[in-house]
Amino acid sequence: MTTMEKKENDGVTQEDSVIVTVALDSSETGAFLAIDETREQVGSSAQEPQESNAAVDNEAIVAVSTKHQKKRVWCSDEQLKYLCKCFNKTPSPSMEHRQRIAEKINMDLEKVSRWFRYRRGGKNREDSETVSSAPEGQKEDSFTSDELWMLNAHYEKDKYPYRSTIEIIVKLLKCSYNKVYNWFRNQRRKDKKNGIVLSPKPNEKTKRTICDKLSTSSTAEEKKRRENGSSPDNSFESLHSRIIFRMKKLLVKLHAKLLEQLDEKLLEQQRKEHKELSDVMDNAKTQTSSLELMKVVFEGLKGKKGESFAETVMDCEAFFREGGLCCGKYFDCDPIQTCATCGDQFHPVCRDLGRRSNGGENQCPCRIRQAMLFKYRSTDIPLDPCATFLEKCVKNWVHTNRKIAIRVTTAENMEADFGEDFEAFYAKMKKNLPVQKIRNKMIFVFTDDDGDEILFFAMLANEYKDAAKSDLMTIRYLDSVSFINDGDLRTNVYNSVVLGYMGYTASIGYKKSHFWACPPDPKDSYLFRGRPAWQPVPTEKRLIKWYTTLLDLGKTRGVVAEYGRDYEGPQEKKLFKQIEHMICDGGYWNEIIGKKLFIETYGGSQPIQQHVLSDLRAEMTLKDKPIFYIDLISRIMIAIEELPSITSELTKTRDTWKKFLEDNELDFTYRETAKYATAFIIQTLIRELIATGQMADPHANSPAPECSSDSSPPTSSSS
Ligand SMILES: [Zn+2]
Ligand SMILES: [Zn+2]
Ligand SMILES: [Zn+2]
Numbered sequence: 001m002t003t004m005e006k007k008e009n010d011g012v013t014q015e016d017s018v019i020v021t022v023a024l025d026s027s028e029t030g031a032f033l034a035i036d037e038t039r040e041q042v043g044s045s046a047q048e049p050q051e052s053n054a055a056v057d058n059e060a061i062v063a064v065s066t067k068h069q070k071k072r073v074w075c076s077d078e079q080l081k082y083l084c085k086c087f088n089k090t091p092s093p094s095m096e097h098r099q100r101i102a103e104k105i106n107m108d109l110e111k112v113s114r115w116f117r118y119r120r121g122g123k124n125r126e127d128s129e130t131v132s133s134a135p136e137g138q139k140e141d142s143f144t145s146d147e148l149w150m151l152n153a154h155y156e157k158d159k160y161p162y163r164s165t166i167e168i169i170v171k172l173l174k175c176s177y178n179k180v181y182n183w184f185r186n187q188r189r190k191d192k193k194n195g196i197v198l199s200p201k202p203n204e205k206t207k208r209t210i211c212d213k214l215s216t217s218s219t220a221e222e223k224k225r226r227e228n229g230s231s232p233d234n235s236f237e238s239l240h241s242r243i244i245f246r247m248k249k250l251l252v253k254l255h256a257k258l259l260e261q262l263d264e265k266l267l268e269q270q271r272k273e274h275k276e277l278s279d280v281m282d283n284a285k286t287q288t289s290s291l292e293l294m295k296v297v298f299e300g301l302k303g304k305k306g307e308s309f310a311e312t313v314m315d316c317e318a319f320f321r322e323g324g325l326c327c328g329k330y331f332d333c334d335p336i337q338t339c340a341t342c343g344d345q346f347h348p349v350c351r352d353l354g355r356r357s358n359g360g361e362n363q364c365p366c367r368i369r370q371a372m373l374f375k376y377r378s379t380d381i382p383l384d385p386c387a388t389f390l391e392k393c394v395k396n397w398v399h400t401n402r403k404i405a406i407r408v409t410t411a412e413n414m415e416a417d418f419g420e421d422f423e424a425f426y427a428k429m430k431k432n433l434p435v436q437k438i439r440n441k442m443i444f445v446f447t448d449d450d451g452d453e454i455l456f457f458a459m460l461a462n463e464y465k466d467a468a469k470s471d472l473m474t475i476r477y478l479d480s481v482s483f484i485n486d487g488d489l490r491t492n493v494y495n496s497v498v499l500g501y502m503g504y505t506a507s508i509g510y511k512k513s514h515f516w517a518c519p520p521d522p523k524d525s526y527l528f529r530g531r532p533a534w535q536p537v538p539t540e541k542r543l544i545k546w547y548t549t550l551l552d553l554g555k556t557r558g559v560v561a562e563y564g565r566d567y568e569g570p571q572e573k574k575l576f577k578q579i580e581h582m583i584c585d586g587g588y589w590n591e592i593i594g595k596k597l598f599i600e601t602y603g604g605s606q607p608i609q610q611h612v613l614s615d616l617r618a619e620m621t622l623k624d625k626p627i628f629y630i631d632l633i634s635r636i637m638i639a640i641e642e643l644p645s646i647t648s649e650l651t652k653t654r655d656t657w658k659k660f661l662e663d664n665e666l667d668f669t670y671r672e673t674a675k676y677a678t679a680f681i682i683q684t685l686i687r688e689l690i691a692t693g694q695m696a697d698p699h700a701n702s703p704a705p706e707c708s709s710d711s712s713p714p715t716s717s718s719s
Contacts, residue, residue, distance in 0.1 A: 079105045083112070087119050117176050143183070147173050149252055151180075155187050159198055168242060172249050172315075236290055239323035243297060243316055247281045250312045273304070291336060291345075294320055298330035303533035326350050333530065333667035334676075339366035349676045353452065373679040376686045378446040378453055380698050381407045384645045386441060386504050393500030397557065398492050402484070403448040406497065409685075410645040411440040411652040416462070416585035421594030428598070428606050434580050437465040442651040445497055446678065447484060449671070454483050455678040457494060458527040460654055461501060462585050463510065471511040473502075473632075474584055477654060479520070479527035481668045482535045495550050503559045506632040516588040517543035517626040527654065529661040529677075530669035540626050547628055554630075561631040567620045568629055575613045588627045592619050648688055660684075 082105050086093060093101065093116065102109040143151065154161065154169065161169075161184060169180050191198055254274045261267040280300030287293040301313050321328030326336055326346045334349045342364045350356050354369030383391070387408040394404050416436035426433050445457035460477040464470060475498065484490045502513060520526050522537045531537075538546070554560030572578040582589040597615055598604065650660050660666075664684075666677035689695045 079107055083115055083119075087116065091120055092116065120176055120178055143173070143175075149256070150249060151183055151187075155184065159184070159188055159191075168245055171242065172245055236288075236323075239290055239319060240287070240293060242319045243293060244281065244285055246312060246315050246319065247277070247284060247297070250308055251277055251281065253308045276300070290320070290323055290325055294325060294330050294336075295332075299332070305534065327355060327672075329670065329672065331667075331670050331673055333665065333669060334673055337366075339364060341365055347672070349672050353672060353676055353679075355672070373676070373683060375699060376682055378405045378407060378444075378455075378678075378682050380686055380695075381682070381689065382643070382646060382695050384408050384410065384643050386410075386443070386501070386645075388643065389504040389507070390443065390497060390500045393503065394493065394496045397496040397500075398489070400489055402489070404493060405446040405453075407444050407446070408646065409442045409444075409648045409651040411442075411647060414438050414440050414462075414653065416583075418583055418590045419586065419594055421599050422583065422590040423594070424604070425594050425598040428604070429576075429609075431576060434583070435466070436469060436584065438585060439463040439465055440653060441501075442657065443497065443501065445493065446682075449483065449675065452675040453678050453682070454481075454671070454674050455668075455681060456481050456483050456490075456674075457497060459497065459501070460527060460657075461505075463505060464584070468580070469584070471509070472584070473505040473510040473513045474587070475501075475513065475515040476586055477526040478515075479525055481528050481531050481674060483532065483671055483674060495553055498550060499554045499557055499559045502554065502630070502632055503557075503635065506559070507635040511632055511634060513630040513632060514584075515547065515628055515630075516586075517547055517628070518588075519543055525668075527657065528668045529658070530667040530673075532669060532671075544626060551628065551630065558633055561633045563628055563630040565623075565625050565628060575609045575616075578613065578616065588625070592616075644694070646689065646694060647692075648685055650685060650688060 083101070086097075086101055090097065098112050098116065099109055101107075102112045105112075150172075151169070154165075158165065166177060166180050166184070170177050173180065188198060251274070254270065254277060258267065258270050258274060261270055277300065280296060283300070284293055284296045287296055297316055298313070301309055301316075317328035319328070320330075324345055326344075327350055329347075331347060331349065334347050336345050336347055338345050344364070344366050346356055346366045351366055351368065352370040352373055354374075356367045357363065357369050358367060384407075387406045390406045390408070391404075394406065398404070414437070416438050418433065423433060439462070441461045441463060443457075443459040443461070444455055446453050446455050457480045458477075459475065459479070462474045462476050464472040464474075478494075478498065480490075480494060482490060484493070505513070517540055519538050519540050519542075525531055551560050551563045554563075567582070569581045572581065579589075579593060583593070584590075593612075593616065596619075597612060598607070601615065649656060651657050661677070664680060666673075666680055668674040668677055686695070690697050
């Protein structure tokens with residue numbers, strides 16, 4: 001099996017295991033239950049769930065599917081036989097009873113409980129007669145107050161809900177059909193006992209609504225659907241009502257939180273959130289197309305934090321997926337398209353990544369993945385001495401099973417850029433701009449993610465080459481997209497790459513480094529294009545804290561000798577001599593001199609040199625400047641294999657790199673689009689390296705992949 005084929009298969013498995021599949025055989029002896037407990041990550045519009053599976057409420061992820069009749073070994077034949085025997089005697093065993101069963105057959109109590117729950121649910125689906133003869137007073141876990149609030153709201157509107165209505169509630173509350181059915185029945189009994197006159201059970205022709213917040217299909221449609229035997233899931237109306245219902249559930253939750261909140265400030269924020277959400281819901285209610293509905297819902301939930309939002313996103317994604325909208329996720333940078341051949345709705349990114357492939361011979365074009373995207377992996381890019389060193393550092397300092405690959409490109413003979421304001425200042429002073437020669441290093445860190453790769457960290461550094469600054473290295477841009485869910489691991493990788501790079505530069509003769517804690521523009525990224533909605537944009541304060549922790553760690557790791565935030569360089573009597581010690585590519589002092597002093601203080605007119613010098617000295621003595629001056633611990637060059645450096649037009653400067661991302665609409669906002677972008681970057685970079693003779697094609701002698709849809713290079717994310 002080639003790696004190409006393997007990836008294809010992995011893709012299919014992943015697609016199928018997105019939801020937990022439960023298959024129940026109707027024959028008594030062969031009763032079979034399969035539960036596949038893999039779970040797809042939220043990964044798109046809202047906050048990511050925690051990586052730890054322990055934090056995942058298993059119950060919350062169970063969804064029933066009759067489409068995928070998967071056979072997985074979930075329990076042994078003996079266990080199953082015993083469970084069936086017990087079920088025949090007591091379909092709803094008490095907690096103690098279940099505990100005894102669990103001990104007897106050596107199975108988790110949780111698993112046993114779930115088996116009974118689904119067994120009852122399954123019986124119920126097979127034969128509606130059993131519903132009314134369901135055992136009385138089941139000791140199932142009771143409803144939460146939120147759930148009761150919702151049930152009561154429905155009960156007030158509709159005391160005799162249809163099966164389809166109950167099924168929607170079941171999906172939302174993630175409990176058994178019987179539990180909801182019995183709740184309604186018991187409620188009616190209670191009312192009758194208390195002498196409340198119930199409106200008569202309406203007949204088919206009476207139009208009823210599920211609740212005032214919901215739009216529902218008319219009874220005629222309901223009837224037609226039942227006659228056709230088609231699932232109600234296929235209509236827009238059904239999708240719409242499920243989505244609205246789910247949003248309603250979220251609102252109920254938010255409302256309950258409002259009532260509990262005592263902190264005034266948090267209350268204000270939650271009120272705002274509640275208001276925003278109810279506006280989103282009002283907007284969603286008026287939508288008449290699934291794509292527009294999707295947009296309204298996910299734009300509305302975007303970037304919202306907290307478990308209830310993450311769950312809502314996940315549920316809505318499942319509803320949209322079941323409603324036929326590709327993977328159910330929303331990518332504003334990759335809109336869903338309709339296949340001209342089969343009419344399927346799909347994301348081009350999902351097609352290109354092979355998410356839609358079913359491995360068949362004659363697949364519809366909307367299912368054929370872009371084989372070109374997977375021709376090369378990041379590890380096919382040759383290592384240079386710096387990347388070799390960094391990979392060793394990460395291996396030493398980061399303990400993880402994740403694959404981390406680091407590659408570095410170099411651009412020689414670059415010149416420092418001091419910024420427009422600074423240039424204007426020099427022009428006004430009739431001085432020639434100083435020339436500083438630098439070498440750019442672009443560092444890329446990749447990781448594996450379910451068989452795909454994600455570029456999740458990038459750094460651009462300047463190594464000074466001219467005589468005056470030959471011992472200086474500066475970290476110019478440092479950027480990341482947090483697709484590694486484990487925050488500690490993520491931070492440790494970032495720290496290790498930065499400190500590793502400091503160690504590397506020390507080993508080739510650099511003694512000093514500095515960086516400026518300058519937060520990125522919230523609307524732009526330093527080195528990526530787009531960032532996940534849940535990833536906060538760091539503030540200056542946060543950056544300073546992070547750099548401080550990083551540099552302290554650098555001391556214990558034997559990289560940093562000393563660091564501080566005061567200027568310690570030479571003091572000169574002449575202004576321009578002083579300035580030239582301080583400025584560097586994109587430096588802090590260029591901005592102080594060009595923007596703060598020249599533009600803001602002197603209003604862009606020519607100042608007296610001595611004034612500038614004294615103003616500059618005043619700036620230098622300010623405490624807590626957002627700049628770090630670092631002395632590196634000098635190292636003896638560790639023997640590194642004689643590897644040539646890698647050069648690329650693509651990664652030469654931040655501008656060429658950002659233009660490349662822009663031109664190809666590569667976007668790192670969502671996990672899937674980030675994977676596409678990463679694959680695209682790797683393919684393009686390697687083709688450039690092959691074309692410029694820096695590497696041989698690793699697949700030069702292997703036959704072209706069979707599933708290739710398009711042998712020409714990928715040109716854009718929406719191609
Ligand atoms: Zn409310
Ligand atoms: Zn998709
Ligand atoms: Zn198609």
